[in-house]
Amino acid sequence: ADTAQTDLLDLIAQLNSDPAVHGILVQMPLPKHLDEQAVIDAIDPDKDVDGLHPVNAGRLASGLPGFVPCTPQGAIALLESAGLTDMTGLKAVVIGRSVLVGKPMAQLLLERNATVTICHSRTRDLASQVKDADIVVAAVGRPELIQGDWIKDGAYVIDVGINRVEGHLVGDVQTEEAEKHAAAITPVPGGCGPMTVQMLLENTLLAARRQEETAR
Numbered sequence: 001a002d003t004a005q006t007d008l009l010d011l012i013a014q015l016n017s018d019p020a021v022h023g024i025l026v027q028m029p030l031p032k033h034l035d036e037q038a039v040i041d042a043i044d045p046d047k048d049v050d051g052l053h054p055v056n057a058g059r060l061a062s063g064l065p066g067f068v069p070c071t072p073q074g075a076i077a078l079l080e081s082a083g084l085t086d087m088t089g090l091k092a093v094v095i096g097r098s099v100l101v102g103k104p105m106a107q108l109l110l111e112r113n114a115t116v117t118i119c120h121s122r123t124r125d126l127a128s129q130v131k132d133a134d135i136v137v138a139a140v141g142r143p144e145l146i147q148g149d150w151i152k153d154g155a156y157v158i159d160v161g162i163n164r165v166e167g168h169l170v171g172d173v174q175t176e177e178a179e180k181h182a183a184a185i186t187p188v189p190g191g192c193g194p195m196t197v198q199m200l201l202e203n204t205l206l207a208a209r210r211q212e213e214t215a216r
């Protein structure tokens with residue numbers, strides 16, 4: 001909490017230039033006196049294993065290789081492992097438009113030829129959007145905002161939300177009711193969280209391999 005912005009930027013510069021360091025992640029949120037965007041911008045995009053640097057966001061939007069944020073990458077792996085390997089023509093609804101989850105999630109689904117709708121706090125009639133979706137990704141941070149009976153029969157549901165309610169963790173989806181309709185649904189906790197960690201390790205390995213190749 002008492003770290004100065006210049007000290008943090010100096011540390012990142014040092015890690016950027018250290019060949020023994022392949023990946024850098026700055027755990028957000030930062031204390032209020034630190035400028036988060038300036039800190040993200042300071043990370044070498046080739047060591048940005050969190051995929052948050054604007055260069056990596058731009059690469060993803062342009063369909064170029066880079067680093068993809070870990071949570072949406074994990075969500076795609078979960079969909080595929082549940083048997084949804086071909087998303088062509090499916091209607092995907094992503095609720096949430098953060099740089100960390102919602103936007104990259106939509107890009108990844110679009111890359112896989114889904115027809116993607118992004119919903120947010122100003123969306124009108126969220127229920128009707130969700131009711132029509134073959135794939136639902138909830139990344140909002142509002143406990144059980146997505147009602148179970150909104151889920152279409154046979155839909156695949158990724159619940160990214162983590163909300164603490166009376167000492168318990170709950171997601172953004174009313175799991176108990178949604179389970180009656182969904183083909184597959186992620187639990188909270190124990191769904192997207194562990195996959196995010198795995199994807200961080202995968203990105204770090206990828207970064208190491210790319211840097212070793214460049215160094216040769």
Ligand code: NAP
Pocket residue numbers: 071095096097098099100101102119120121122123126139140141142145160161162163192193194196
């Ligand atoms: P965020 O930056 O706060 O974004 C939340 C998004 O939800 C915003 O786009 C917001 O819309 C939208 N929203 C808010 N209220 C809404 C409503 N009533 N109807 C529709 N949309 C609404 O959050 P985030 O960083 O993306 O994280 C979302 C959730 O996922 C949080 O619970 C977080 O803890 C969790 N999370 C989990 C993992 C994991 O590993 N499992 C990783 C990252 C995040 P506006 O843009 O209009 O404000």
